[in-house]
Each structure stands twice: as structure tokens, then as C-alpha cells.
Amino acid sequence: MATPVGFFTDTTLCIGCKACEVACKEWNQLPDNPIQFRDSYDNTGQLDQRNFRHVRFVEQATSNPDKPIAWSMMSDVCKHCANASCLEVCPTDAIIRTEFDTVYIQQDVCNGCRDCIAACPYGVIGFDSQSGTAKKCTFCYDRLQNNKMPACAQACPTQSIKFGNLADLRKMAADRVQALQAQGVTQARIYGDTEYGGLHAFFLLTDKPEAYALPNAESAVLPGRNDVPGYLAVAVTSVLAAIGGLVAFRRRGERA
């Protein structure tokens, strides 16, 4: 297996230019967005089958007279979770963990059941009604296989999106948080060290995760495996389903 890779997105360096969105759409040949005016400079709205990168704009008033607004920009993307619920729920094994330790939906295996869409806690997956499949950031799997960095990271002019070896990125991020805190940015923090077992696409934030519409560390966990009532419920449901199926099959002939 190749070295695990990651994205470290430093929101303090993001200028909201959306070069990542454009580069991603061009490389992955994603369809254009409809002409729709939204409520900020963000007219992309969300991550989905058409948008694998999405720059979120967070505008807040502050009490600092030299910086009356905190206008945070954050290029959001699939987190490629270590504990990826999409991968767990996928019934056809279309969603795999690649040799780069990224999470990838194999388009030729996906049957379009949409379970992953419901399961993703970050809402990054969308359904492409033309192909009948679920789609999300591929981490530019095709580029990784050819020793090229993902299109978004390559296009980012301020290196807000950094691509590289996951361990190196984690170290770089920790150093950056330390430097920012030394400069008085006390709210600087990393998002993605522990959430869902550690995110391969992690972020430097300057506010609580909730301000960026991200689940906090307490919520960002998969349901436990020792969830006995849950398992029992699943077992009962499957038995009932099996019986129902058998009944249905038995009655097929009656209608003929």
C-alpha cells in the first residue's frame, strides 16, 4: 500500500477564490451548476454529485475594532474518514478504501441504492440521476495513480489546501496551530484529528466546528459495534423480511 495521503485545508489562508471548485469541475468533468442566486458569495451551496469541492463563507461580526468582521472561508470536501460510514453501509462494496487510504466510490459497482448518502454525516455525497450512481470527491484517484496531486490542491493559489503524506500534514498543522496561538489567535484548532477515527481531509479552524456547520468531536463518532438493541432490531427485521420474501415468492404462481 502507498503512503496514506491527506488534505490539510488551512482556512486562515483561504481567500474564497473557488479555484479549487473550478479545477475540480474541470478535471472531473462535473456538470455546471444551475443559475441560482443564493444568500452570499456562495452560490454553490453544498457538496453533492456536481460539486466535490465547496467553499463555505462564514460571516460573523466581532468586537475587534481593527477587524470588525470575521469572514472565514473554508474549502469543504469529502473528509475521507478513517471510520467511513458510507463505506460501512455500502451493500455492494462499491465504496472501497484505496491503496492511498482514501475512500472511493467505484462507479461501475455502485447500484445507486443511496444508502451512503443517508449515512454520510457530512452530507458530501450526491446522486447523479444520469448515471444512476452516487458521487463524491474521488481524491482525484486517477491523478494519485499517476503521481499527480489532486486538482484542487494544485490550483489553490495560497496553499490553503495542502496535499501530501498524512503524517507530515498532521505535523504541519500542529505547528501552524501553535504559531497562530502564539500570535493571539487563541481559537485556532485542528478539526479532524479524532473525528470519525481521524479525517484524511482535515481543517484548521478559528472557531468552534459548529460555526462551520461541522459536527463536534463528541457527535462525530460512528454508532458503536456493541449496540445490542440495535443488532437485535436488525436481526428481527431481517427475519421478518426473509419471511415476507418467501411469502411473496410462494404467491407468485397464484397470480399467473
Add this chain to the structure above:
Amino acid sequence: MTNHWRDIKNADLILINGANPAEAHPVGFQWFVQAKLDPQRGPGAGGGAKIIHADPRFTRTSALADIYARIRTGTDVAYFGGLINYVLQNNLHHESYVTNYTNASFLVKKEYGFTDGLFSGYDPKARKYNTASWGYQIDDAASVAYNAAHPPAGGAVATLAKRDLTLQDPQTVFQLMKQHYSRYTPEMVSRITGIPQDQFLRIAKLVGEMGQPNKVMTIVYAVGLTHHTTGGELIRSGAVLQLLLGNMGRPGGGMNAERGHANIQGNTDHAISWEILPGYLQIPAPQRKTIDEYVAAQAPKKLDPQSWNFFGTNYKKFMVSLLKGWYGDAATKDNDFAFNFIPKPGQNSSWMSIYDQSLKGKMQGLILSGMTATSIGPDSNRVMEALANLKWLVVMDALPTTSSEFWRRPGASPASIQTEVFMVPTTHWIEKDGSFTNSGRWAQWKEQVLPPQGQARHDHWILADLFQRVKTLYRQQGGKFPDPIIALTLKYQDPAKPQLDEIAQEINGFDLTTGKRMSSFANLKDDGTTTAGDWIYTGSYPDSGNLMKRTDGIQDVKTNDPTGMGFFPKWAWSWPLNRRVLYNRASADLEGKPWDQTRPGITWNGSKWVGDVPDYPATMKPYTLDPKAWLPFIMTGEGTGRLFSTSMLDGPLPEHYEPVEAPVANPLHPGQSASPVAFLYSGGGSFGAAKDSFGTVADYPYVATSYRLTEHEHYVTQHVPLLVGLQPHPFVEVPEELAKEKGIQTGDRVRVTSKRGKIEVLALVTKRLAASTIDGKKVYTIGIPIHWGFVGVAADQDPSKGANWLANALTPFVGDANAYTPEFKAFLVDLKKI
């Protein structure tokens, strides 16, 4: 830019005024970020450069700034003037630099004065200054003696100015400017700009520190300074501050204009403006009958014995080489090198005057190449009437524009517009090779990416073909003055299809004696034996090849950036002579040592200057070894940087004037509120004098400013669905508080009106705009992005078809006194929900 993009990483403090680099130049913004991240940079003990963004809007640039100052649009002279005053009052200027490298010590004529908002010499009838009283006191005896000892070359007669190096004489520039800016107190700055006094003082403290030799500040600006009736002075006020702090000529310093297109710097260098010829040689005035009269009038005069006056001394060589390149064998010594072939406009012929003349019925036709008049011209309704007054209009563009479609715009009646419009499809830049000159003066060659699509032809082929046909007609039919057309050289393999490589060689110039290409403009001659299509590009394409194609960059930093200062001398080519920082002799002290050893521009190594390509004779010793060495600013007659300029038309020291449409009377001199010399167009047809279409604050209570967004490139990206999706619909930004007063919510349709026109678009309510207190009055600013019109994907899909989407329907038709630039960035409007 005096410096270049990469150099911004060398700064300790970055002032951004009239610019929004994070949005308009996102790729260049990486250097701002690098400066911020570099712990060696910054005021005080360092820890990263600080960014101060003064702008009426909190933008994506402000988001990454350390200090955001909400400045009222068009008041940056007051801001910089206040900083100049703070520096002077607290003795924070770089003393050695100011005394030796600026004209602080020059004595100004006693007749010079400034009273009640007017400089001496004002003629109210002509709305012009007679600038004679703004000159220096000339030492006649010394001048005569000097000229006798040094016979003038190239018409450069010396007129030596008196100086007082103690800077104490009340007529010194230093004392006059100290007095002039004493009015710009923090309180006055606050009244004019709206920046609170305490915040202004926090900024001033950081800026004042930058006068120390081991610190350096850069000023970055864009058309937010240019697009005002005081545009030239807005920029000069920043330059004056930089000279006082000793930051001109140094890495990490300078006055850096961010240009608005990939090649707008190249356009300017090659004379896109009507008043210049290539290489910033002035277009001759009608009364100049001979080349010597022209040179005597235009070339800077030597004002100090130690001024090299390089431009003045060589002006004639550059002009003769240009004429020789254009007219070849027809340009001879006997006919004054065909000087009489050059058109000599008798009046303002800037691009706005095209529309003014058309309204007066004095224009027959117009060719638009790479510009869309209807979208970029101020007062769009006036511009569209001007186009409708033409017999014919040719639009050369890769895609339809609002100019090619103006006759069938929503609401127009095509039957009533008699203008015959020709759409000539041209190639896009990806369909041709050639050079782009970026903001940092780097000419970079690019290759053709795609072959021309459909019937598209290169602009230069269309013009060459047209020219051949006109020439044939002149040959066949004669004419009033066929000589300049017949004589023009087109030494290309196929004169109807010149290759850009051939044109690049022509621009570089040739030695006609040897047939070789020139390697430096220093070797150009005024005897007709050399050519230069644009002398500042001479050396870009020497016999060794096209240096603009060089790409020795970050693949090997150690080899390609030997000084570590980011010059990368073998990456492309920058004018002049591949110099990366202009005026770089001023980066070293009197002994030839860099002001800051860690950030050298050029250094005297005992026998020559090393580092960047010196803006100075390579082996001329520093002043401590040769007291008669040339002064550092070799292009000016003074030999120094100009704190006080005798060549501006609206004042030798920048003074704050209000925009022609302002929310308050000028707090400094209410009786002379706006610029007394702003250019007023007289109009014609149903559009009369432009000044009659200026509104007042009683009718139009809100300040408005226009701008670009990251997601679009002016108007052309309205044809790109992917980018239209990112910013799909025209909108105006409305401050939250005002929106509340008016009951406006994001997504509501609003009508914005000025005295000239209206737009009907959506509202985007934001915290990023807010009220300012201007001279005790609450003033709101409304933001108006410029990118929409009645052409493109969004317009096609909208029920209105883009009617009332042209932002410039609102802007005033007025020009600044020096450059005739319209006041796009400050005007008054009203706002209503519809």
C-alpha cells in the same frame, strides 16, 4: 509595479489601497500570504508581515488583513496625507534617504502658493493651471557655466536648481510639504475618510516604523485609486509617503500597481493611451514642427549637476529609433526622420472623447478591438447613444459583446439605429502565441494552445490586412497626405500575416549598420542607424534569442535565484534591461551598502554593483568614494525622487478633492470641493454637457462604488457557464443597517438610480458594508459589481434578458486632469426596493 509580484514576500508591512488582490489577483496574493507566514518579516520583532487594508468594503482581502480600515471611496489622499503628516511631525522619515535621494532640498519659486484649495496659477475660465510658478528656483549663473563646460547633448540643456541640503530654507520642498500636510491632522483624516482617529493612529504608528532602514513597506494599489478625478494624485500621495520612508527602489518596497488584465501593462508600454508613443515618449503637440523642438519641449531637463538625466539625454535617440523603425528608408536626417508623419492631436483625444465627439456628430466610424465600449464606458446610456450616432462600427472580438449587440439590446428599437455594425471574429489569446507583460513588468512568452476556431482571425492579421487595403487605395487614388501610410514599414515575411515573433524582433530593434538585433537601449543612436519599436523593450530579443521565453524558475531555486531575493533573472524578461526593481540604486546607502543587509537590491562590491541588474552605471562608484557620482533616480531631471512634482497638471503636492459627486463638501476647503481641473466633456445630441448629469446628495443620498469579483473576468466570462454558476446573477451589496431601514432582504429586487441611469438587480444584504461618519454625517456606501450586461448565459436565461444590468449606466462621464480616467469608483445613487 516598481517592484514585482514575488517581491511582496520581502515586505514587513503591506498597505493595500484601492485594491482587492485576494479577489482580483488571487494567484499574486500568494506572496502576501508568504510575507504573513514568514517570521522574519513584520514590524517590531517580526513574527510575520502585517497587512493593512483600507477600503470602503470589507472584502476577501480584508478577511486576511491584520487591520481593516473602512475608508470612504476616493479619500486616500487624505489617508496618505495624514500618514505623511504623522511621519513629518514625528521625524520618522528616513533622513539620509530624504536628504540625498529625494528633491526635499530643492528650492521652489517664491511665487508658488496654495490658498483656499487652489494652487497658484489657476485659470478658472479654462479650468487649467499655468504651472510655471510650481518650478524650482534656477541658478542662472551656475546653469550658464555648466552648459559652457558640458555642451548639451540631445537637446538636454541644463537648468540647475538651487538646493539647501539642510532642508531649513522655507522654500525647500521639505518645508513646503511639511506646511502643506500640517492640515492633515488625525482629526481631519477622520472627518474626510471616516476612519476613527484611534484606528488611524494605530495604523500611523506601524507605518511610521517603516522609515527605519532595517524595515520596509510596500504599497499595493489598483484602479480603486486610478478611477477618480484625482486618480493621479491619489497614486502620487502613496509614492510621496514611500519616498519619505526611504522605501522606493528597495526589495519589499515600492509603489505597486496591480494591473487589471493579463497584458494591460504591455498595452500601456506600447502606447494604448492617446497621449503617448511606445515607451512613454510623449505624443507631440501640434506646434512642434521639428524633432529638436519636440525634444526640447518634452525631454526632462537636467536640474542638478549630478543628475544623469538619462531619459532627457537620450530622448532624441529613442524617438529617432522609433521613427526609423516605423518609416525605414523614408525617415532620413534630411526630412527630420519623418517626424511630420506622426499625428499631433490638438485636443484631448482620450477614449472617452471618442463618444463625446460622436455625440457632436464628428465621428463616422469606430473600430473596437479587444474592448467593449458599452460595458466599460462611463454613463452607458450616453455611450450607446454615441455608438448609435456612428455610420459604422466594427467590433473585433472572439465572442459577442454588449457593443456588437447594442443595437438590439432589450428595449432598443433596431430600426431606429442606423449604425452599420460589423462583427469580425478574432482569435482568443489561447489561439495565438505572443507575450503577456504582467504587473511586475515581466514579458512572458506563451505558446498557442489551440488552433483558431471557425472563421476567427488574429487581431493583428485583421489590422494588417485592413492596412494593406487602405495603402492600396492611397496608392491608386492618392489623398491629402498619403506619405505616412505609404512609407510605413512592414518588413514581415507576409505583410498581411505578420508573425508575433517578427513583431517582437521589431519592437526590440535593430542595428541597421550590422543588421543585428540591439541588446540594449543604451546603444541606440539619433543618427538613423538604429531602430527600436519600443525602446524600453530593447534587449528583450537580442541576437541570442527571445529572452521572454526563458523559464529558469523554481525547479532549481539555488541556481536560478542566486541572491535569494526572488529576482530569478533567467525567468522571462522584465523591462528595462531585465531589471526586477526600478530605481534600485536607492536600495543602497551612500557607501553602496544595502540599507538592510538581509534584503539587498544592489550592492557595491568594490569594483561594481552586484545583485539585481543595476538601475545605474554598473561601475560608477558610490558617493563616499566619488562625491560627483550620479544621483540615484536616473530618469528624472532632478536625479532624485520627487516629493514635489512639477509635471502633474492638478498640483505639485497631492491634495484631497472630493469626487464630482460627493456626500459632503470638502472639509479642507468647502469652497473648492472637487478638483478644479477635472476634465468636463461638453456632450451633444440629447446628451448635453456631462456636468449637467452630475447628481447631488439631496437627490442621491448614498455613495456607490463599482468593482470586480473573483469569479468573473470583466464581461467575457458571461459566456462561460461554469463561472456564471459561481456568480450567476447581477446584484448590489447593501449594508445591513440600511437594508433594515429600507425593508430590503437578500434576494429582493432593487432599483439603483443615479442622475444618469438605473440598474435593476438583486440585493445582497451584508455586514461587510456599513455606515461611516463623514464630517459628522452618517454616510452609507453601496457596492456595485460590474460584470453583467445584456449578453451572455445569465442574460439569455433571465426573463428581462439583462435589461438594466449595465453597472456603468450609473457612473459619471468625467475625466481626471492628468490621464482623463473616468470616476468609476465614487458616485451618488438612490436605492429602492421594487
